[in-house]
Amino acid sequence: MRPLRRTPVPPGPAGLAALIGPVMAALDGSGPAVAPVPVTSAIVSDDYVASILRAVRPDDPSVPLESDEVAVVLATSGSTGAPRGVLLTAAGLQSLNESVNGPGASPQWIAALPMSSMGGFNVLIRALDAGREPIALDSLGGAEPVTPIDFQRTVHRAAASSSDIRVSLVAAQVRRLLADSDGVDALLGCSQVLVGAGPLPAALLETATAHGIRLTRTYGATETSGGCVFDGEPLPGVSITIDEGAEGSAGEVLLSGPMLALGYRMDPASTAARFTPLGYRTGDLGTVDDDRLTLQGRIDDVVVVNGVNVALGAIERVVETLPGIESCAALAVPLGEAEVEIVLLVLGSDPTPSLRDDISAAVQAALGRPAVPRRVAVVPEFPYLPNRKLDRAALRALATEPGHVAWLP
Template sequence: MAVDLVPVASEPREVLRALRQTLDGAGPALALGAPAGTTAPAQAPPGTVAVVTTSGSTGMPKSVVLSRSALIASAASTAARIGEGRWLLALSPGYVAGLQVMVRSLLAGHEPAVLAGSFSPAAFAAVTASMHSSVGGQRAATFTSLVPAQLADLLDAAETDAAVADALRAYEAILVGGQALPASQRERATRLGARIVRTYGSTETSGGCVYDGVPLDGVGARIVAGEVQLSGPMLADGYLGEPDRTAASFIVDDGVRWYRTGDAGEFDENVLRVTGRVDNVIISGGVNVSLDRVEAVVRERPGLASAVVVATADERWGQASAVVVEIAALAEIGADESALLSEIRDAVGDRLGKPARPARVVPVERMPVLASGKPDRAALRRMLAI
């Protein structure tokens, strides 16, 4: 029997009230993340807690159906890996990472702390300092989940603000996911004493399900034709009202249901390493070039941790790539476009070969981003096509 599906604004306390009822089986399923002005279906499959509508860098919306059993399985596996306690919500609950912060906290018997309004290091430190609580006379462990941009802001502030530094050290674990975490950022956090856990997953896996390259309990991970595929009880039911799309992304092999992530990856001594998107590849002069690998090399350069590499047309080679960087970052590293391009081309050529060398550097006033905080690569590609 289908369940009612009710749109809920991404205001944290409103989502929390509705989620508490839904997890208890007393409320309707929540429709989260749908763009303003769209009409969500009135019902969802039995057992649904939330339908999370996302729009990735391709700009193609997808409404992911998350069941009670999937969300609880994810939360339980996280608790088994890092422990349980009270969580700070610093992300929008309209996205699965924020939703899971609420689920984990509620299942552990705690009210999640909420960082309301715009994110800032000062607000993060203030809410963290207020999170003292105890269970059976012992202080409850605290956890939070961040995206790399938030962690970068906190690390910068911690250099001059002792309260922010203390806040970062206060957590038993800080989960960081949503996009690649630069190695330099993790090193800075480790030196400060922050306990960072790099997570990998998606809305289709009820959030992160691989921590520091190691799958959570009950999660299967394999590489098929270069693509990362994941299995486990936290997999979504599929895409609401899209059976063909669901069948293409969720496959059954020898009785096991797998999610095709679309990510390229490899195993290094049983540790999963994601190397980029399977489809984020150009053919330049007849040679396949992974733009994710190019971007990884570019971001190793100090000051370019937020640079984005996208495809462009090239009259001679068919396709090439461009490095998009904010003007403020260029000014901070004190390099003009020509000198920086030469430096980047040398670094990429040495690591990945000459065909992978970017063709140009494109300065922008501000990097376009999605509501999730990830770079809007589709917008960048449109901009470069003009």
């Protein structure tokens, strides 16, 4: 059976350098399967690393790899629970390279997301296929704070080798870059800016468009070898199925195609439940109209308020269309023994006097009174996991533990 070896991934460009050789060998079959695991750092705790190791179990002869086809075992983000080790094949990881890079194209990719997460790892796969090693930000993986100057400097380095510069970012990084003229100039120097790992707020998209910057929204998961739906449209070879949704209504999104993983490490029950004959069950709600996917939130984000089903993601999308609101997070918190109330955390620092009323009016008009948040607070920043996904557990702590936020009157 093919061995599975842990590859420690430190922050900064050293993390990228540590992965290139082992990943190339894993992809061409000349080396063992690879398990990229972040090392403890200022933003990566010992507990987080331990949770990754429990999920992937590298270097453990007592738990052999499930298949010799597996080239990489990558942990999921753990944003909604404990991380899972995902069994990825070389064929699956590389199956969409031509669709993303373009036929015969050789773009220069910039590594801006942690290399032990699918968002960052995916960039490495695309870059190797293009024949160019990615260029890493000095701040990669939390080595130092992300700054527009760091990003601009990296784009200038990339421009020395190619006029076709690509980068994959998360919304929080885009927001920081758009707030600075150096960041805007650097984004304008990129031929493609992919934005994934969560929703792209409408206000952020509008700001980018006003600057002449085109953002491409990507959708996928570690289980789908990364983004496989761009701006709502599946890449060639990718199929979308909506399960249990009446015509025109939302159902669970299932994805199928050559990019799918084989399943989960040491978890045959979850593998059977999520990897079905219809495709991979994403746990997301969505609709498809004219072959374009529109997401409606997570299945487990639907809560019952006064007997009415309310999708927290739908609340967030409504609120993010309001002027001056770039991002928000809706949460359901306990209210008594058997009820919940919806609260809303808004990213910002200077709320207008009418903010809460504006939010209530917009949500009630779009979704009905049960969806209106009972409490609203403005926070200066959101907590993120080391892989730059929103830390929902930390958000819940902010909303439920006394003294962490000041609720608007």
